[in-house]
Amino acid sequence: MTTTVELMDYAEVVERYDPVLGLEVHVELSTNTKMFCGCPNSFGGDPNTHVCPVCLGMPGALPVVNGTAVESAIRIGLALNCDIAEWCRFARKNYFYPDMPKNFQTSQYDEPIAFDGHIDVVLDDGEVVRVDIERAHMEEDTGKSLHVGGATGRIHGAEHSLLDYNRAGVPLIEIVTKPITGMGERAPEVARAYVTALRDLLRAMDVSDVRMDQGSLRCDANVSLMPKGASEFGTRTETKNVNSLRSVERAVRHEMTRHAAILADGGSIKQETRHFQEADGTTAAGRTKETAEDYRYFPEPDLVPIAPTREWVEQLRGTIPEMPWERRKRIQDDWNLTDEELRDLVNTGAIDLVAATVDAGASQADARSWWVQYLNQQATSRDTELADVAITPAQVARVIELVGSGELTNKLARQVVDGVLDGEGDPDQVIEKRGLKVVSDDSALLAAVDEALAAQPDVADKIRGGKVQAAGAIVGAVMKATKGQADAARVRELILERVGA
Amino acid sequence: MSDLTRLTAAELADKIHTGEVSAAETTQAHLDRIAAVDGDVHAFLHVDAEGALEAARTVDAAVAAGERPASPLAGVPLALKDVLTTKGVPTTCGSKTLEGWLPPYDATVTRRLREAGVPILGKTNMDEFAMGSSTENSAYGPTRNPWDLDRIPGGSGGGSSASLAAYEAPLAIGTDTGGSIRQPAAVTATVGVKPTYGGVSRYGLVAFSSSLDQAGPCGRTVLDAALLHEVIAGHDPMDATSVDAPVPAVVDAAREGARGDLSGVTVGVVREFSGEGYQGGVLRSFETAVAQLKELGAEVVEVSCPHFTYALPAYYLIAPSECSSNLARFDAMRYGLRVADDGSHSAEEVMSLTREEGFGAEVKRRVMLGTYALSSGYYDAYYGSAQKVRTLITRDFAAAFEQVDVLVSPTTPVTPFKLGEKVDDPLAMYLNDICSIPANLAGNAAMSVPSGLSDEDGLPVGLQIMAPALADDRLYRVGAAYEAARGPVLDKLGELEAAK
Numbered sequence A: 001m002t003t004t005v006e007l008m009d010y011a012e013v014v015e016r017y018d019p020v021l022g023l024e025v026h027v028e029l030s031t032n033t034k035m036f037c038g039c040p041n042s043f044g045g046d047p048n049t050h051v052c053p054v055c056l057g058m059p060g061a062l063p064v065v066n067g068t069a070v071e072s073a074i075r076i077g078l079a080l081n082c083d084i085a086e087w088c089r090f091a092r093k094n095y096f097y098p099d100m101p102k103n104f105q106t107s108q109y110d111e112p113i114a115f116d117g118h119i120d121v122v123l124d125d126g127e128v129v130r131v132d133i134e135r136a137h138m139e140e141d142t143g144k145s146l147h148v149g150g151a152t153g154r155i156h157g158a159e160h161s162l163l164d165y166n167r168a169g170v171p172l173i174e175i176v177t178k179p180i181t182g183m184g185e186r187a188p189e190v191a192r193a194y195v196t197a198l199r200d201l202l203r204a205m206d207v208s209d210v211r212m213d214q215g216s217l218r219c220d221a222n223v224s225l226m227p228k229g230a231s232e233f234g235t236r237t238e239t240k241n242v243n244s245l246r247s248v249e250r251a252v253r254h255e256m257t258r259h260a261a262i263l264a265d266g267g268s269i270k271q272e273t274r275h276f277q278e279a280d281g282t283t284a285a286g287r288t289k290e291t292a293e294d295y296r297y298f299p300e301p302d303l304v305p306i307a308p309t310r311e312w313v314e315q316l317r318g319t320i321p322e323m324p325w326e327r328r329k330r331i332q333d334d335w336n337l338t339d340e341e342l343r344d345l346v347n348t349g350a351i352d353l354v355a356a357t358v359d360a361g362a363s364q365a366d367a368r369s370w371w372v373q374y375l376n377q378q379a380t381s382r383d384t385e386l387a388d389v390a391i392t393p394a395q396v397a398r399v400i401e402l403v404g405s406g407e408l409t410n411k412l413a414r415q416v417v418d419g420v421l422d423g424e425g426d427p428d429q430v431i432e433k434r435g436l437k438v439v440s441d442d443s444a445l446l447a448a449v450d451e452a453l454a455a456q457p458d459v460a461d462k463i464r465g466g467k468v469q470a471a472g473a474i475v476g477a478v479m480k481a482t483k484g485q486a487d488a489a490r491v492r493e494l495i496l497e498r499v500g501a
Numbered sequence B: 001m002s003d004l005t006r007l008t009a010a011e012l013a014d015k016i017h018t019g020e021v022s023a024a025e026t027t028q029a030h031l032d033r034i035a036a037v038d039g040d041v042h043a044f045l046h047v048d049a050e051g052a053l054e055a056a057r058t059v060d061a062a063v064a065a066g067e068r069p070a071s072p073l074a075g076v077p078l079a080l081k082d083v084l085t086t087k088g089v090p091t092t093c094g095s096k097t098l099e100g101w102l103p104p105y106d107a108t109v110t111r112r113l114r115e116a117g118v119p120i121l122g123k124t125n126m127d128e129f130a131m132g133s134s135t136e137n138s139a140y141g142p143t144r145n146p147w148d149l150d151r152i153p154g155g156s157g158g159g160s161s162a163s164l165a166a167y168e169a170p171l172a173i174g175t176d177t178g179g180s181i182r183q184p185a186a187v188t189a190t191v192g193v194k195p196t197y198g199g200v201s202r203y204g205l206v207a208f209s210s211s212l213d214q215a216g217p218c219g220r221t222v223l224d225a226a227l228l229h230e231v232i233a234g235h236d237p238m239d240a241t242s243v244d245a246p247v248p249a250v251v252d253a254a255r256e257g258a259r260g261d262l263s264g265v266t267v268g269v270v271r272e273f274s275g276e277g278y279q280g281g282v283l284r285s286f287e288t289a290v291a292q293l294k295e296l297g298a299e300v301v302e303v304s305c306p307h308f309t310y311a312l313p314a315y316y317l318i319a320p321s322e323c324s325s326n327l328a329r330f331d332a333m334r335y336g337l338r339v340a341d342d343g344s345h346s347a348e349e350v351m352s353l354t355r356e357e358g359f360g361a362e363v364k365r366r367v368m369l370g371t372y373a374l375s376s377g378y379y380d381a382y383y384g385s386a387q388k389v390r391t392l393i394t395r396d397f398a399a400a401f402e403q404v405d406v407l408v409s410p411t412t413p414v415t416p417f418k419l420g421e422k423v424d425d426p427l428a429m430y431l432n433d434i435c436s437i438p439a440n441l442a443g444n445a446a447m448s449v450p451s452g453l454s455d456e457d458g459l460p461v462g463l464q465i466m467a468p469a470l471a472d473d474r475l476y477r478v479g480a481a482y483e484a485a486r487g488p489v490l491d492k493l494g495e496l497e498a499a500k
């Protein structure tokens, strides 16, 4: 099946062509129930356990709109600076597919609930790009097919197929951009940054799990090229199956290089759906349809129009949280961070954790240091997201407090954190169990200091002779003797005191 | 006690609730009647004797315990059109594609009947998916009109109307998309009401055309229909198009009307519903009816509804469009018929072959019409224009109801025709609903009440009464007054039977 595709060098692509992007993002809302029935809306579950006559499309069953989903749709529209329709309807999108119980999808067609918006996207170097939003509309998800047998895992060539309707009827919001032009070589990065911004926004609004790996956020990337300086868009392809932020960037970049090679060779782009292949970062053509699909849209007669009052819309506007990027800007100013420091915070996903740790009483510099460095390393080595590591901001703040008061050294503090991560309890419990308190009793330390000085008389003489830096060797010996539980600064003081230097 | 089948629902309810007769013996009497005559009439596709008797015994136990009846109709049995789902009881919609399907849930209408203590005798025959005017489109063979077994009982709800005329049931439920309650009522001399759209829940009514479908009560008298109306009507949160408003007081209206005084009521005669295509006997019966309404004290005026002329073509674009989408779910994947699943056909082929085998000719015709009308490039010319006509018809009604309280017309242009007579002429068949369709397009309430027998063929004729949306009570007041003045029609069927 694999055919070698000629690709053009990326530098040449952007020298000769202007890319045009269009991104369609599907977001599964995290409402308690499905879009049109009372079934639980939750990921997974044994196949066909979250179903009822409505979401199975049983004869006679009727949909009723989930009010919370409409509310989320309006809030998303407002957060994307969209106009909210005063009156809109659902429509039926008619096509036959086994994972769609009614053989039509209840969606919105020419009357989306939200339209004409924009979102400002911050690129890695801090440049801000405005992406215009065409529309955000409500629809229902389909079930899932599992095709058994056959080489491709697609319905074609399968021996039989299994259908799971748990996902059928889950509320979706589809967010469609206007064509994104003029991005040049940064187009793939803009695509990733846009989806990242959407993800952060929707997460901050608590309307979706936005897990690309679980499909609660899905991105279809439309890409076309036109010769440099042209104004008429080229033929586009739509790439699906893009399951991570990084893949968004890779998929766009791949399509640009593939299109360019075909166009430069005098060929033409076939308008088609392509599937992103995670393994090698390429795209493969989907099944080509001989005729264009005619969805025969018409207004859904089983549902009444939605006419959100302006009062309600304004009330919902009041619930829109600070945009994540605005919040970042504010935090950067408040904490006086360099761009690089801010980027570290954002890239590690530590911003909320640091803020919460600061709220729990720690200084932002200490909090940042812990989350961005040690805890981030621990997350990586434990193969988990930073947000999922088994320590709370309050616990981190407590550790910082103990270091500040001298009860823990940094080294001991890391051992305490390890204990918390290993499930040994909160920091104080770990200290208790592991016996990690700093030895702050001077008499005990003095004994160790005397012992170390006696064991290394030549070093003691050097210190007495003014070579203060030689004290390091004695400090080391004392720390070793106290199993690291001494405060090194205090040990140094005691050594100097003892030798009379 | 075979007399029990000749009583009205109101009379039966009275006897059951006072303990004079039991609900069980009432139900059994009707089951016996079904056993005796349904071989000829074929009103029922499925008889649920056990379920009906069990419901009846529950009512009897309550009566014996001195409890208040669950509803004014508790214990009075009923025939349910096979387009409403019944949990665990076959629901075929007259189609081969649903043969053997046992719904996992009750329609709201079914649930309300059960809660009201109404024993459901069985499921009645119908044109496949309610598409037709004769029940000849049922995959399970036609129902016959008790007035003349060689004639059609109307459609799509011919099973329900015939079960009433044949005294197999005192009450029935129909559904009306373009006249499927009223036209069968007219041709069997029974009463049928299409309530205001949204007045009775559509949840569990297997959809033909969602924006037009409306379940409603059928009976042998206006009062019986009113009693049933109040049992099944009312807001249902499971149906988004259900009207959230109080149910009009239709029983009170029927009782008031029965006193025979229509003074203060203005009746409009629709000018457009006469002339070519109308049988002479039907028009003469209608004129007599109008004269009787005047005698009852009503003021009668002629009104014009110019756009009603376009109702039929608009209907035959909207209804097929919606049905082409509603019926897409019958694809062999989850329930119902599945053919060609032999490992050599793809899922798409199984879907396609199942639909080819499972649907009858009329259903296929309408699915194709609708698919075409909704296609890209044709949508505006067909579906879009039809919706505009719909708006104009709604305005015609609104203008008329500024002048009059109700509108009247013949229910159908002709008396029941012979089985097979129009089966190959869809356009002639469609014309049966020319008078009934406007009320569906506008969502108004409408009733058919018997208006005697045609003087040329001795077959039943119906008077249609139409009222504004949410004013269903007006139908019952005028209908009951007219019924009282006109006298029983169905009794003549007994005379006919006796004369044979």
Ligand SMILES: [Zn+2]
Residues within 6 Å of the ligand: A034, A037, A038, A039, A050, A051, A052, A053, A054, A055, A056, A169
């Ligand atoms: Zn469900």
